Amino acid sequence: MERNSEEYNRILDELTGYCTESGKIDQNLYVNYDVKRGLRDSTGKGVLTGLTEISDVIGYDVIDGERVPTDGRLYYQGYNVEDLERGFHGSKFGFEETMYLLLFGKLPNEQQFKRFVEMMECYRELPRKFTRDVILKAPSKNMMNVLQRCVLTLYSYDDNPDDISIENVLRQCMELIAQFPVIAAYGYQGYKHYFHDMSLVIHNPKPGLSTAENFLRLIRSDKKYTELEAQVLDICLVIHAEHGGGNNSTFTTHVVSSTGTDTYSAVASSLGSLKGPKHGGxxxxxxxxxxxxxxxxxxxxxxxxxxxxxxxxxxxxxxxxxxxxxxxxxxxxxxxxxxxxxxxxxxxxxxxxxxxxxxxxxxxxxxxxxxxxxxxxxxxxxxxxxxxxxxxxxxxxxLGIPIELFTPIFAIARIAGWSAHRIEELVNAGKIIRPAYKYVGTHKEYLPMEDR
The missing domain is CATH 1.10.230.10 (Cytochrome P450-Terp, domain 2)
Structure with missing residues (x-):
């Protein structure tokens, strides 16, 4: 049978019908069994599944036992993000400070920050020939898939990929945080070249520049940007870096990390979650x-x-x-x-x-x-x-950023939060996350093929 032949398509349609019918569940059963669909209760509030010190998301105050709507507040490691933004005002390195805060639980002093930025600059460099052999050799129309594929491939370039000691995972996370903007930018340049016949423009990251500055430099042929543009993108990265343990991609980080798997697999899973239009899109x-x-x-x-x-x-x-x-x-x-x-x-x-x-x-x-x-x-x-x-x-x-990079920018920011949550999951050595699903089908007697 030839693929995409009339017979092939007919059989596929028939199998699709079986699959769809088999997957249908009486929606009333979710109410009957009090199933927390989407891990939410009947009011839409998330079901408590874990504890975290990384961030706090507040949408209401509790007064005399009643929930009262309030202006939302977001805290990173105990610091109000609006206070952080005011402190970063005029800076282009707010995201770097945010990375440090999320990973290490405190704001850095000048010496600590200088060392951290220097380390991140070292980690920004991709493995030799990686751009040519991985990013440009198999270009994609979706930059989230580029990121996911590259993250999984970086496993093969790591001499110690499966070691989940905190020291090794921290090193892996810092490398990925530094490399995400470069991968996304190069992936987009390859997409423009191979799918739209535009000139292939590959700039090297420049030492001394922030993540925001380098990203704007990498996606623009003339490498130019204004001070305000860099500040605005930096703040965009800051406010997208983390949002509690219950959002879908961060919860994915916890779920996959709880199995004891490697960092690259965990981050690739989170990328798959963020790609969904109900989340990152x-x-x-x-x-x-x-x-x-x-x-x-x-x-x-x-x-x-x-x-x-x-x-x-x-x-x-x-x-x-x-x-x-x-x-x-x-x-x-x-x-x-x-x-x-x-x-x-x-x-x-x-x-x-x-x-x-x-x-x-x-x-x-x-x-x-x-x-x-x-x-x-x-x-x-x-x-x-x-x-x-x-x-x-x-x-x-x-900012002149193409729509193909909207969700990747979210990923460039959020991997800082994912990394902090992965480390938190491993430090606390919790049980493998395994929620329950109730079987609501029927048990059937097996019949030999000739009797079906």
Missing amino acids: ANLKVQQMFDDLKSHVKNWDDEAALEKYLTGLIDKNGFDHSGLIYGMGHAVYTNSDPRARILKGYAERLAQEKGRTKEFELYKKVEEISGRLLAARRRSGKPISANVDFYSGFVYTM
Whole structure:
């Protein structure tokens, strides 16, 4: 039988039908057995599955036993991320300080920070001929797949890949944190060259520059960037670096690390999680939604037209018919997302530099109208605020970063958090993570093939 022949496709369709029918479960059973679907309870709150000291995500205060919505707060190793952002103001090395804080539980002094940055610069260099033999030899249209494939291949370049002692895992994690921006940038350059027939541009990272500066330098043919551009990207990396142990990719890190597997396998698994559009790809959806909005609403000052468009989204009559206004709402935060608050300020500054203040005002109007419409529709009394994805795609666009690199930037930042959580899992030597699934099928008697 030839692959993709008429007979092949007919049989595949038949098998797909069997598979789909076999996989169906009566949805009422989830209620009957009180199954915590998505590891969440009936209110949507995450089921407690572990303990961590790495970060704290707060969306409400508890007063007299009642949960009261509040402005969201995010803490890295006990430090409020908004205090960190204020402390980093004007710096392009905030992400490097954040890496140190997440990995070692404290902020570095000048000497410690200098040594750490020098080590990360050494780790930034990829193995000899790796760019040619791995990144460029098998280019991909998806940069997350490039990262995942390269991470798994780096296992083969490590002389001690399976040693899960803390010293060895720390070394591996620091190497991967340093190498992620280089791999993503080179993967994108290969994609442009092989799939769009553009010139292949490969710059070497420059010592003395921050992660944000080097990334902008690596993806731009002229290597140029402004001070504000580097500061904004640095803050983007800071606020995406960590978000508690329960988000899907970080929980994946804990689950896979609990088996005792190697660092490369654990990080590749987390990358697979982050690639999903329900997790790391949300900012891309926001950008696509705004592109659709602009095609339907020509006058951005017409709030009635904007409200009509957004109502259509909620009613599943517009864009992707999902009923969602992407970038609005969060599983934990209520009144506001602290990351969105930070990024909104930087988006305004960057919009002024780029001459895109009118577009920034459009985002503000959509945020306000959407929050009002969603809160009224849900009638829960819970406020609906913008999350970090609402402004991040707009910021990346103003930075000239192509959409193919939106989710990889998330990975470049979040691997710092993944690494801290992997080490935390190994230090505490917990049991292998194994939640339960209840069997709800039927037991059947085996029949020989001739009797089926």
